[in-house]
Amino acid sequence: MSAPSGSRRRWVAHTLFAASFVLVGLAVVVPGQPTAGASEGAPGAVTKSVTATRTFVDQNGNESEVTRKNVRMEVSQTADLRGRQEIHVAWDGAVPTGGVIGDPNASDGRNQEYPFVLLQCRGVDTSGKVPKGQARLTPESCWTQTSTERYLASGSHTPSWRFDAYADADDRRAVVGAPDPLPQACSTVSDPLSARWLPFRAAGGEVYYGGPDPTIGCSGLPPESDSAEAGGLPSNTTYGITGADGRGEADFAVWTSAENASLGCSASVSCSLVAVPVVGLSCDAYGTRLPAAAPQTTKDGVPLTDAQKAAADATCRRTGAYLPGEPRSSQTTDQAVRGNLWWSESNWRNRITVPLDFALTGSVCDVVSAEPPQKIMGSVVLNELTASWQPKFCTTDSLFTFTHVQQADALARTLVDSGEIEAAFSSAPKADGYRRPVVQAPAAVGGFAIAFNIDDANRQRRTTLQLNARLVAKLLTTSYPAMAVMRDNHPSIGANPLNITLDKEFQALNPGLPVSDNLEAAAALQIFSSSSDLIWALTSWIDADPEARAWLNGYADPWGMKVNAAYRDLDLPVDNWPLRDEFVAPQYYQNQNACYANSPTPFMQLIANPLSNLGAVLLNMQFASSSVATVCRYDGYDQTTLPLRQQGRQSIGYRFVLGVVPLSAARRYNLSTASLQTVSTVSPGTTFGDATGRTFVAPDAAGLKAATALLHPDEARHTWTFDYEALSTADGAGAYPGVLPVYAVVPTEGLEPKAATKLAKMLCYAGGEGQSPGAANGQLPAGYLPITEANGLRQQRDYTLTAAAAVRRQAGEVPALDAPVPDRGEVCDFRTPLAPSSTPSPSASATAPAPVTSGVPAPGPAVVVSAPPAGAPSVAPSAAGPPVVEAQTVLTAGQSSMFGAVGPYSLLVLAFLAALVGALMRWFDLIRAGLAGAASEARLMVQQRQQRREHAQRGDEP
Amino acid sequence: MSALLDPGPTTVLRVEAVDSSPPPGVDRERLRIGASQVLMGLSLVLVWALLYLFVLSGLEQAHAQSALYGRLRTELAEGTAPTGAPIALGSPVALISIPGAGVKDLVVVEGSRPTQLQDGPGHMLGSVLPGQQGVSVVAGHSLSFGGPFSRIDGLTRGSLIKVTTAQGSFAFEVLGVRTKGDPVPAALAAGAARLTLVTAGRGLGPAGDDVEVPDALKSGEPAARSVLDNLAASDSVFVDAELAAGVPAGPVATADPDAKLMTVSADTTTLALLALALQLLVGALVAFAWAWTRWSRPAAWIALGPGVLATLWLASSIGSRLLPGLV
Incomplete structure (x- = not known):
């Protein structure tokens, strides 16, 4: 009896085991697809090559070629570029790099030997005439972040760069390119015998010389030169490392004028990616290539002696102090082959210039369009979509100008419902339903992603990561103590692993990652603090995951890790992650950390430190900045006001940051994204050592497409809801949990005809052309799933068209999700008016109450304005002209004062009473005596009067 | 002789305790006197407080006003009067005259904390300066410190409020008086300026009750008030006045969260x-x-x-x- 059931169980286990292998295999293979697709479909992938040579010229003028390299470079995308986008550059055939340092973007990379220097330069690289309105590309228009990358000084008369065989005679003088006159501050800093200045020419025409010490006023630097710590962007100048096989690769972030106005690249200002494969200086120490009348001299004009020339020849002919690939040690690198000579003619002439073509940005709309933009508020998930659509819309005559005001989805829904804005992008249904008739038309299917920037044990960037909902919940609830002070003192999380790298569960799912106990950033998941449906989707997934929910409810994980008590039994989903841990670090820690002691706040909130905007999270993910705000820098100011700072950039090779971002943003900024767990067949109580039995789904087209199958129509709310519960069943095994459809919420009653037409046009676009994927403006950027029949979203696409018709008609109808689909040609032809709907939708009247009218009529026109003393100003209606829907009247919020009402009276009465009682008490005897005397006197008088009367009567008688 | 021999009365030595306590009632007497002194002292202090609030504080504000007036006059002449944030708290920003409420050439100072309101009506941080496009709020005492705004709740629609700042003279037209529960006026038209005066109302009845506008107010004359009416100022009253064309607004300071107008605040x-x-x-x-x-x-x-x-x-x-x- 037991034998058959046991064998069946084993058979089931084997099948599941095999199935999990297949699924895990899929999960591993599938992430490769979008990148492969991207490199195929990316516009303007370019391959270029150059032959780079180095020659020495001897005393007699004989040339000898010492190096000849055929360098080939591939650039993944050169067209439709957007700000901060990373393009992939790969090269082969270059000289192997020596004296290697970890971070090729660091300024110190310039001192490597034979780096492959990548620069972004403004201008057109041509020997002929430069097109009108463009600049010529020269080293002076190439961006470097620091002045040391463009200023060289030497205490010698004969530094190698003076003997460049290909340089002009003028460029071989002792001091070249110095500002004239030299600022006083510069000569006091240093007065070198030889110096080479390479000023930076900004787009506006300013010239920044940089120089030895720009901080003390010796010439200036462009404002963007601020280090990343000061809030600026890190450098994109890359001193790429070529391996011993001559190959190398790098991701190059391109700047537009929005990121770097001094460089000033845009759709109209040409810029290029310039690769300078450093092969070393071509030497002409004896000046045989110089005109005979002008020999090289020292700074003071004394011709160089033969001995000096011989020394110069020796230094210039050096070929490197390091072996290929050898990391940098204390030994200095050879000047003649360093990266900081990228501008020297010997290296520069070998450059590969790849023109970059930037996409038009939304800023063009201010120029091309005079009409006020149609404002649409809401979802941050659509940021990349609207960045692509906005320039297309305003440059197309038949469309219109709009702006996407990124705002909390819940607020946008409320404002649409109250008539203060005309349209919103939002994902979640409105909690208490809409009181106005609105349609929720699917505009795009995006999602959230957990981005990471993690280096593996080999200090290479990791490309895959597997997370389950419980791990995400552990991070969000700040259940990792992060630091010893929390482990030893916190009441509820002391027994937990210090951070995620020490968590057995994480190690099981992601074997091979370095383990560290001083990595505070690995105890935090960077999220942004505003309300958004992005967080709502994330927390819905956590809430629906059985393991995560049980863990949040207080059940320990198989290794005994427990939830932070402050978050126990947390109600999910939420659209704004609450900060609940209130534990303040003990006094001894405050004594160590003066900044913390200045304002002791709940410590785990500093570890979590949600950022105020999404852009900051993205920047931190792209450049691996930790937002953990526990750092105290004693930087010289008043110790009592030192603030806590964020940890900032992590060094290359030791990066570990995790963050929640929209999927589309992750794609735009080339962020690695984690695969998320759906189904687990593993018994919940047992520990596990690998990912067996768990299904992880990557955020790619396949995962999103599978997820759309779990979108179920919700007829009552006229929208589709994602079935999070199904994720933990076999039905949802392949569905990416982060999928998040975004709807355009537009009223179908009360809009001005002009606004209604515009919004209907947008819906027509969203249901048609807008769903064709691509990088160009107006297309659907990477990270969104096209709403097409092929992706199982036919119903959604049709409903967008139905909604467009309803918005155009403004008849107050809310079409059912399965309403008959109107003819696209008719609905989206805006030259002819749309006929009224022939078959009224069955649910039209059900949820279409009269528009909200104000309860109390206000004197004068009834439009909302905030009471100045009452509170924050509300959003004024955007459209010109009076809005049709009356908004609620705001009533004056008066205040009253108890003191004002009764104070003076009571003071007066109290004063009077006190005086009266005091006087009575003081002169009690006197008053009593007086009263007694008066009384007896009165009695006497009465008696006398009586006696007188009696007397008179008696006198009358006789 | 016998008289000589007759022994006198013998001295009797008393052995029982002698009552040497003070006569009864002295303790009570002292307590009574002390209590009466305390009470009369309290009465004096209260009388002083009332005297200060209703008479002396008015002198104090008048004194401050005369100094501020001189300073503002100089600044207006030199063109250095402020036009936007930042303005030091307590420095003069505008000159206000309300003929309908007996206000003549009062200097408005920056800030609306009690400290600033002691010197004169205070311009509320977070609002634009009077005359600039947008809503400007000015608060003032109605009872103590001379009660500069004691009669503004009697203003009627169309009354004039004249304000002079560095940007010129502006004649605002009063829209009306509102208290708690009244609708806030409509949104400003583009380019318009609004001035809202705030004070504690006098004689309009306690909070929450239906506001009855006395006939005297309707007819435009300041209400004749009894002496007791003069001692109460309980609910905040707003007077809105508008100007069709304001001047462009300068920088606006952030609102002062601690400026509590009607609550007792102990900082x-x-x-x-x-x-x-x-x-x-x-x-x-x-x-x-x-x-x-x-x-x-x-x-x-x-x-x-x-x-x-x-x-x-x-x-x-x-x-x-x-x-x-x-x-």
């Missing part, structure tokens, strides 16, 4: 200052008492009377900052 600075002032007062009183006993009484009055008065005034002035700013 630590005021309390500390008050403690210092009270120490001074006690010191002056001690010196007065010493002089009273050691010198002659006239000498004590002449030498230390003014000192006591001055410290008392100082303590009252600082102490009144703890009271609601609009009363």
Whole structure:
């Protein structure tokens, strides 16, 4: 009896085991697809090559070629570029790099030997005439972040760069390119015998010389030169490392004028990616290539002696102090082959210039369009979509100008419902339903992603990561103590692993990652603090995951890790992650950390430190900045006001940051994204050592497409809801949990005809052309799933068209999700008016109450304005002209004062009473005596009067 | 002889305890006198407080106003009067005249905390300056400190409010008076400027009740009030006035979260200052008492009377900052 059931169980286990292998295999293979697709479909992938040579010229003028390299470079995308986008550059055939340092973007990379220097330069690289309105590309228009990358000084008369065989005679003088006159501050800093200045020419025409010490006023630097710590962007100048096989690769972030106005690249200002494969200086120490009348001299004009020339020849002919690939040690690198000579003619002439073509940005709309933009508020998930659509819309005559005001989805829904804005992008249904008739038309299917920037044990960037909902919940609830002070003192999380790298569960799912106990950033998941449906989707997934929910409810994980008590039994989903841990670090820690002691706040909130905007999270993910705000820098100011700072950039090779971002943003900024767990067949109580039995789904087209199958129509709310519960069943095994459809919420009653037409046009676009994927403006950027029949979203696409018709008609109808689909040609032809709907939708009247009218009529026109003393100003209606829907009247919020009402009276009465009682008490005897005397006197008088009367009567008688 | 021999009465030695206690009633007498002195002292203090609030604080504001007027006049002439944030708290920003409410050439100062409102009507941080496009809010006392805004709740639609700032003279037209529960006026048209005066209303009835506008107000004349009416100012009253074309607004400071107009607010600075002032007062009183006993009484009055008065005034002035700013 037991034998058959046991064998069946084993058979089931084997099948599941095999199935999990297949699924895990899929999960591993599938992430490769979008990148492969991207490199195929990316516009303007370019391959270029150059032959780079180095020659020495001897005393007699004989040339000898010492190096000849055929360098080939591939650039993944050169067209439709957007700000901060990373393009992939790969090269082969270059000289192997020596004296290697970890971070090729660091300024110190310039001192490597034979780096492959990548620069972004403004201008057109041509020997002929430069097109009108463009600049010529020269080293002076190439961006470097620091002045040391463009200023060289030497205490010698004969530094190698003076003997460049290909340089002009003028460029071989002792001091070249110095500002004239030299600022006083510069000569006091240093007065070198030889110096080479390479000023930076900004787009506006300013010239920044940089120089030895720009901080003390010796010439200036462009404002963007601020280090990343000061809030600026890190450098994109890359001193790429070529391996011993001559190959190398790098991701190059391109700047537009929005990121770097001094460089000033845009759709109209040409810029290029310039690769300078450093092969070393071509030497002409004896000046045989110089005109005979002008020999090289020292700074003071004394011709160089033969001995000096011989020394110069020796230094210039050096070929490197390091072996290929050898990391940098204390030994200095050879000047003649360093990266900081990228501008020297010997290296520069070998450059590969790849023109970059930037996409038009939304800023063009201010120029091309005079009409006020149609404002649409809401979802941050659509940021990349609207960045692509906005320039297309305003440059197309038949469309219109709009702006996407990124705002909390819940607020946008409320404002649409109250008539203060005309349209919103939002994902979640409105909690208490809409009181106005609105349609929720699917505009795009995006999602959230957990981005990471993690280096593996080999200090290479990791490309895959597997997370389950419980791990995400552990991070969000700040259940990792992060630091010893929390482990030893916190009441509820002391027994937990210090951070995620020490968590057995994480190690099981992601074997091979370095383990560290001083990595505070690995105890935090960077999220942004505003309300958004992005967080709502994330927390819905956590809430629906059985393991995560049980863990949040207080059940320990198989290794005994427990939830932070402050978050126990947390109600999910939420659209704004609450900060609940209130534990303040003990006094001894405050004594160590003066900044913390200045304002002791709940410590785990500093570890979590949600950022105020999404852009900051993205920047931190792209450049691996930790937002953990526990750092105290004693930087010289008043110790009592030192603030806590964020940890900032992590060094290359030791990066570990995790963050929640929209999927589309992750794609735009080339962020690695984690695969998320759906189904687990593993018994919940047992520990596990690998990912067996768990299904992880990557955020790619396949995962999103599978997820759309779990979108179920919700007829009552006229929208589709994602079935999070199904994720933990076999039905949802392949569905990416982060999928998040975004709807355009537009009223179908009360809009001005002009606004209604515009919004209907947008819906027509969203249901048609807008769903064709691509990088160009107006297309659907990477990270969104096209709403097409092929992706199982036919119903959604049709409903967008139905909604467009309803918005155009403004008849107050809310079409059912399965309403008959109107003819696209008719609905989206805006030259002819749309006929009224022939078959009224069955649910039209059900949820279409009269528009909200104000309860109390206000004197004068009834439009909302905030009471100045009452509170924050509300959003004024955007459209010109009076809005049709009356908004609620705001009533004056008066205040009253108890003191004002009764104070003076009571003071007066109290004063009077006190005086009266005091006087009575003081002169009690006197008053009593007086009263007694008066009384007896009165009695006497009465008696006398009586006696007188009696007397008179008696006198009358006789 | 016998008389000589007759022994006198013998001295009797009493052995029982002698009652040497003071006569009964003296203790009670002392307590009574002491209590009466305390009560009369309290009464004097209260009378002083009322005197300060209703008379002396008015003198104080008049004094501050005359200095501020001189300063603003100079700044207007030199063109250095402020047009936007940042403006130092308490510095003059505008000159306001409300003929319908008996206000003539009052200097509006920056800030609406009690400290600033002691010097005159205060421009509320976070609103634009009067005359600039947008909503400007000016708060003022209605009862104490001369009650500069004591009669603004009697203004009627169309009354004139004249404001002079560095950007020119503006004639605002009053829209109406509103109290708690009344609708806030409509949104401003583009380019328009609004001036909202805030004070504690007098004689409009307690909060929450239906507001009955006295007939006198409707007819446009200031209401004739009884003496007792003059002692109450309980609910905030807003007077809105508009100008069709304002001048462009300068930078606006952020709103001051601690400027509580109608609640008793005890901030630590005021309390500390008050403690210092009270120490001074006690010191002056001690010196007065010493002089009273050691010198002659006239000498004590002449030498230390003014000192006591001055410290008392100082303590009252600082102490009144703890009271609601609009009363």
